[in-house]
Amino acid sequence: MRRRALLRYGTLGLAAVAVTLFAGWWQVEGPGAPDIAMGDRRPLPLTNMDFTLTDHEGRPVGPETLIGRPSLVFFGFTWCPQVCPTTLADISHWLDGLGAEAGILNTVLITVDPERDTAQAMAEYVGYFHPQIRGWTGTPAQIARAAEGFRVRYEKVALDGGNYTMNHTAGVFLFDATGALVSIIDFHEPREFALPKIRRAMERSEPGTG
16 A cells, blocks of 8 residues: 555656646747746847957957857856856856757856956856856946846945945846847756757757747
């Protein structure tokens, strides 16, 4: 009797997982996948942005750097205690999951803490994650200009002892090769949901696709 009950609960559990995965596929890759509705918080197309930053190797970069290939863009900072390292670890797993296909993706972390995040600090920080991830920084005014185009919000929050942290938008922006926004991947979104979104952006970037 006990064995029959265990088998029954096990079957129900597998069924629940299957339903959850199907629902996720329907929403991110299947017929139920919606366009993003963010109102006035929807990021501009990359082609409509105008900013100049510096990558972690000291080279000038901007929205034009991203156009021509699909892109993953995330805002964060190197002193971030949890959200940023977790997100960058997730992005690293996504890139690993894509295998050789990942090579066509631009993958960029833009700091919201330019006071501490020099190019050298960014280089050291992104070095802990997938080698394809780039770090971008700039002056406070340049970062504000970039954040405006992405519709990213961030603010400095004072801590005890004169230190501070940063609150900021945590989603990963996904653009196709034309610079159009495809989707936003939520914080700590499961890989089985994130990868189909990324592949959809890559497919939209192929010649002859819409």
